[in-house]
Amino acid sequence: MASPRRIGVESSATRSALLDAAEQIMMEEGYAAVSSRRVASRAGLKPQLVHYYFRAMDDLFLALIRRGAERSVEQMSRIVGSKQPLRALWEFSSRPEAARLAIEYVALANHRKAIGAEMARHAEQLRQLETAMIAGLLSRQGLAAGELPPVSLALLISGLSRVLVMESALGMRSGHAETLALVERHLGQLEAGRVSDRKPPESRQN
Amino acid sequence: MASPRRIGVESSATRSALLDAAEQIMMEEGYAAVSSRRVASRAGLKPQLVHYYFRAMDDLFLALIRRGAERSVEQMSRIVGSKQPLRALWEFSSRPEAARLAIEYVALANHRKAIGAEMARHAEQLRQLETAMIAGLLSRQGLAAGELPPVSLALLISGLSRVLVMESALGMRSGHAETLALVERHLGQLEAGRVSDRKPPESRQN
DNA sequence: GTCTATACTTCGATAGAC
DNA sequence: GTCTATCGAAGTATAGAC
Numbered sequence A, B: 001m002a003s004p005r006r007i008g009v010e011s012s013a014t015r016s017a018l019l020d021a022a023e024q025i026m027m028e029e030g031y032a033a034v035s036s037r038r039v040a041s042r043a044g045l046k047p048q049l050v051h052y053y054f055r056a057m058d059d060l061f062l063a064l065i066r067r068g069a070e071r072s073v074e075q076m077s078r079i080v081g082s083k084q085p086l087r088a089l090w091e092f093s094s095r096p097e098a099a100r101l102a103i104e105y106v107a108l109a110n111h112r113k114a115i116g117a118e119m120a121r122h123a124e125q126l127r128q129l130e131t132a133m134i135a136g137l138l139s140r141q142g143l144a145a146g147e148l149p150p151v152s153l154a155l156l157i158s159g160l161s162r163v164l165v166m167e168s169a170l171g172m173r174s175g176h177a178e179t180l181a182l183v184e185r186h187l188g189q190l191e192a193g194r195v196s197d198r199k200p201p202e203s204r205q206n
Numbered sequence C: 001g002t003c004t005a006t007a008c009t010t011c012g013a014t015a016g017a018c
Numbered sequence D: 001g002t003c004t005a006t007c008g009a010a011g012t013a014t015a016g017a018c
Helices: A011-027 A036-043 A049-054 A057-080 A087-094 A098-110 A113-140 A149-168 A177-192 B013-029 B036-043 B047-053 B057-080 B086-093 B095-109 B113-139 B150-170 B176-191
Strands: none
Touching: A011 A036, A011 A049, A011 A057, A011 A098, A011 B013, A011 B113, A011 B176, A036 A049, A049 A057, A049 A177, A049 B176, A057 A087, A057 A098, A087 A113, A087 A149, A087 A177, A098 A113, A098 A149, A098 B150, A113 A149, A113 A177, A113 B150, A149 A177, A149 B095, A149 B113, A149 B150, A149 B176, B013 B036, B013 B047, B013 B057, B013 B095, B036 B176, B047 B057, B057 B095, B057 B113, B086 B113, B086 B176, B095 B113, B095 B150, B113 B150, B113 B176, B150 B176
């Protein structure tokens, strides 16, 4: 017998407008600035409408994450099928707006269980898509998975790009040029189909 | 002619207690939960004392960052002088509490200029210390800086460890074991004084 | 579906007594 | 250095009219 309150349908255009507004505020001023009043005002609506479409503010955040997740999966399938998928993946995770949003979500997820779980679910799904693509690419080049597990490369690409973008947002620059050049070189080698000639590790761990 | 208001001295024990409380709240519930009332209450003091020691809440955050920065630099100099500095560095940036705090600071810095600048200053200082240590270590092993710039390795170690901890906090696990093993292998090689036998890149870019 | 009206909470910040 | 008292702004959320 939880809640007798009315809730608006998902297909509503107003609901979409509220989500858009929330996303913008989150990007520009952080998750803490996403309040019913600010969201509504940015969308040119009354604050009470936020509560009509979302039972509580956390539901708004969840809806935002789900919408973003759907879009990411669409983009990821385009990336996986593209001509230079590694480069495309690198650029995809290097988009500054996405990285900004990601930081806010992670911070939010840090102390709201439900949001963290939703985020993790989504991120794992993306990583799985990336890993499958990379595994295909590496095996076509005869690079043993024992040396460079595809899932690690996926983690490395999305993680490192995110770190760089994050630091850039703070105004940090040291090491960026060098690291971008390094990444560029390795992506080139991997994508050109040339096989790395490092010798495999001689120890037997894992 | 700015502010006639009284401000407590830095050496005050009460001030320290307030900073401690703020740090705890930030870690447990995020920066948005760090309010004068909550901080004071956690420290067993009156909210007005927060305003006595910190003109505005942003000053409290800045003080928190500076205090953390001093501590980090102390720890970093111990790391740089330790027997296995790369491993020590990896473990240093893998501390979950530190990573949680870092996320909050970055999110905060994302939309508060002064805080972002302070963060960047501090992070650049740490990176410089790391880079100097790594440069010495690599050159003692005859690894050309052209192949793996020390600053990139510094970025890679601190960045990757942070990403892993961040994901762990969300409950993500995929790729972690593989990547930790990979890191373990490379740190071992680098620190054992063995020279990597990858051939240098044949192209001339950067 | 959107509005007015409203209840209640928490926030930052200051003035001034002790 | 710490207290009482107090301001005005902003927050979440609900009830009920239109």
